[in-house]
Amino acid sequence: MNDHDAPPTVGLSTGPATSLAYHTGTWRTERPVYVELAPPCSLGCPSGEDIRGWLGSTQEGEAGFETAWRRLVAANPFPAVMGRICYHPCQEACNRAEVDEEVGINAVERFLGDTALEKGWALPAPAASSGRRVLVVGSGPAGLSAAYHLRQLGHEVTVREAAAEPGGMMRYGIPAYRLPREVLAAEIRRIEATGVAIECSTPVLSLDEAQARFDAVVLTMGAGVAHHVDIPAGAASHIVDAIDVLRDVASGHAPLVGRRVAVYGGGNTAMDAARTARRLGASDAVVVYRRTREQMPAHPTELDDAVGEGVRVQWLSTIAAVEGPHVTIEKMSLDEEGRPHGTGEFEELDADTVMLAVGQDADLSLLAEVPDVTVASGVIAVDPVTLMTGREGVFAAGDVSPGSRTATYAIGRGARAARAVDAWLAARVLPAEPVSREASADRLNTWYYSDAPKQHRAELAAARRVTGFEEVLTGLDAEHAVFEARRCMSCGSCFECDNCFGMCPDDAIRKLGPGMRYEVDYDYCKGCGICAAECPCGAIDMIPEVR
C-alpha cells in the first residue's frame, strides 16, 4: 500500500505521493447542494399531515409503526376515521402515479389508526397548563381538531355539543358502512383522555355568556341544516331531507322509505343517501342531478361505489313536481357556460320517497343577536390568516366558515384555529402558512423505483354491501401496509439510497451514517452533476458556483 501520509517526494527511487494533494474542487462551475422540498402529497393534504414523514417511519416495519402514528397525529387526531372517509387529495397529487399507480396513502393511514386503537396508544401529553380557558362550540371534525390542538398547547378546553353524541357530521352525516361508530367513538375518547371536556346535549345559546366564562371561543357548528328548494308537491307526497334520513339512521331510528327512492342532488350527501336507501330496503334508488357527471360535486369514488351498489343516476334532470308517488322530471340542457336550463321536456318517475340533498346550510342560530360576527355568503366571515371573526377572541373553522366542506379540510382548519387562538392568547402575531418549494415529478429519477403494484383494499361484493351497514372497505394487514408505505418515493427528501455516494466518480461524497445522510467534499467535487441526475427523489440541486 502507498503511504499516503508521507510528504510528497520527488525522485525515481522513492514512492509516489498521493493525489489527495491536488484539489480538483477548483474546476467546479456548479456545486451540488442537498435540498429538502415539500412533497405534493403533503401540499395536497388539507389536514397538513407530514405524509412522507409518517410513511417513512412505516417503511421500517413493526418497529416504526408507533413513531409513524405519532408523526401522523401531530396533525390529525383521527387517523382511523380519516383512513376510512377521507377523499384523499394526497393520492391525486402523488408523483408515483407517473411510475405506476399512486401510493395508497389512505389505506396506510387507516392501518396506523387501527393499529393505534388496537394497541391503545395514547395521544401525547399536553404541554404545561396555560391557565387559559377556551370554549369550542360543536364537536365535528373542526371542533375536535381545534380542541385537541388547543389542549396540546396547554389550554383548558371545553367542547359543547347540541346533539346527544359527539362527532358532528362524522357521527350523524356519514353512514356507518363507511365509518363504524366504535372507531369514531374510540378516537374521540382518546382526545377526551388528554383532558378535553366534551359536554353533549348542551347547546351554546349565548356568545356573550360564553365569552364571559372563557378566554376565547372557537365556533365550529358545521353545516347540518338542510338547504331547501321549492318543489310543487301534493299533500300525499313523501319528501324528506337526505341529511335528516342520515341523522335518523345514525341515531338508530331507521325511517321507512319504501321500495323506490329518488334522491335529488349531486353531492356526497346524495350518494350517501342513495346508498343508505338501498340498505333501508329500497330496490330502486335513483339520483336525479341537474348537470353531467363531469360537473358532479360528489367525489368520483363515491359515485363509483354508489353505482356499484346498484344506484342509478338520471343526469341532466330536475324534479319539477311531486304528486304522491309520481315525480315529474324535467330534462335539462347545458348552455355554453355549462349552466343547466330546462328544455320543457318532461317525464315521469315513480318514487315512494323523495330525498332532498341539494346542499346544507351553516347553523348560524347562535349568531342571531351578534351583529359584529359578520356572515357572508351563508358562512361566518373570518380573517384568512387568523380565522378570527368580526368579534375579538371569537374564531371560526370548518363548514360554518368559508372553504371546502370536507372533514380533512375541517381538521386542518381546526388545527389552524388552535394555533391562532394560542397566538392571540399570548398576544403573538400568527405568521401566514409558509410557502414551500414543491418536489415535482420532473425532479425525480424514477428508474430506481422498482415496479410495484398498488395493494388494493379488498372490497366486499356489491351485492353483500347493500344488505347492511357493515363496513365496506377492509384494511391492510401489516405486511401490505409496510409494502405500500415503501412505494413512497420520498419526493424531495433524501432517504439515503447511497446513489450520490456510490456514483461520484471523484469519491467526493462523504457518507455520515444512518439518519445522518451525506455531505459533499467540495475540495474534490468537480461539479459533474451525476449525483443530482441519479438522485431518485430530486433532493440535490446544482447551483452556480460563485467564487
Added chain:
Amino acid sequence: MSVVHIPFLQTGTLAVGGRLLSEDERSLQSQADRPSSLTKGHRACQGCAEALAARWVMDTAVEASGGRLIVANATGCLEVFSTLYPESAWKPPWIHSLFANAAAVATGIASALHAQGRDDVRVLAQGGDGGTVDIGLAAVSGMFERNDDVLYVCYDNQGYMNTGVQRSSATPAAARTATTPAVGRSPGQAFGQGKSMVKIAMAHEIPYVASATPADLRDLEAKVRTAMAMHGARYLHVLVPCPVGWGSESSQSIALARAAVQSGIFPVIEARAGELTEVQRIRERADVEEYLRPQARFAHLFKPGGDDALARWRALAEANIRRYDLLGERS
C-alpha cells in the same frame, strides 16, 4: 449470476444502497468504509465514467482478494489522469506499463508469483479500449490463449480520448472523432468497421468473459466477485461513457450507459468457456435515439441526411436484441 436480488424496499436492486437493507444486502460501494482504491484528487474529466467504473472494479477486487492484489495498468486515460508524477490516486500496489503490454506485464507478475509458490496474491490488468482492442490486442490474446491467471478489465470509452479523441477499433459506427470527421457521404466512423472485444474474448474460450456498465453497480460488483473467485484468464468489458469524447453532459454518464443497455446497443452478458451463460434483459426498452441524441459525436444523425445512419443504428440494436434475446422473447 451472483447478483443479490433485493426485496422491494422503496428502491430495488438498482440503487447503490438503501437504509432499509441488511448488512449482507449492501453493495460494497454503499459502505462508508469501502476501499476507495482510486481516491480523490485524480484528474479525470468531470463526469468520467471510467474513473467511476475503475473504483467500483478495483474496490471489489481488493475486497475479494483480501487486499492482496497487484494491478498492471496500460497507458491511456486511466493512467494519465490517475498518476501524474509524483502523485498517484491508486491505493493498491499498481504498476505502470506501456500502451501495448499490460497483459504481458500481468502475465509476468502472475508467473513470478507462481514461481515463488505464492497463490495468495491475485493479479489484475486494466486498460482502455485503445490499449486492449487496438494496440495491446496481441498481448491480451496471448494472455487469454495461455490461460494466464489474470483478470483483465477493459474500460471502453470508444476512442483515444486523452490524446484528442481519435478513433479506435472500438469506436462505434457513424461516431465523429478527430480522425473520422462528420463529412462526406458516410460521415463519422464507417459502418462495418471495428471489433467486438467481448466476442473475441469468448472465441478464446477462456473461463470467464463478462460485460457490464456503470448503470448497474450490483451487476458489476457481482461480476468482479465471480471473476475473482475463478482462476485462469478472465475478461471484463465495461462500457464507460466519456463526456469529452462523446460530447455529452457530464451529468449524463450513467444515463447514457443505461440508454445503451436499454436500447439493446450494449448487451450485458456473461460467458463461460466460450459459451453464453447469462444475458441481462432490457427492463424498460429505449429507442436508440435516447442513447444517440445526447451525444454531440452523433449530432449529424439528427440533421438532414442523417436518417439512413439512424436507421442502421436501429438495425444494430435489433440485431443485438435478436442475437442475445434481450427482450426475453425466447425464454
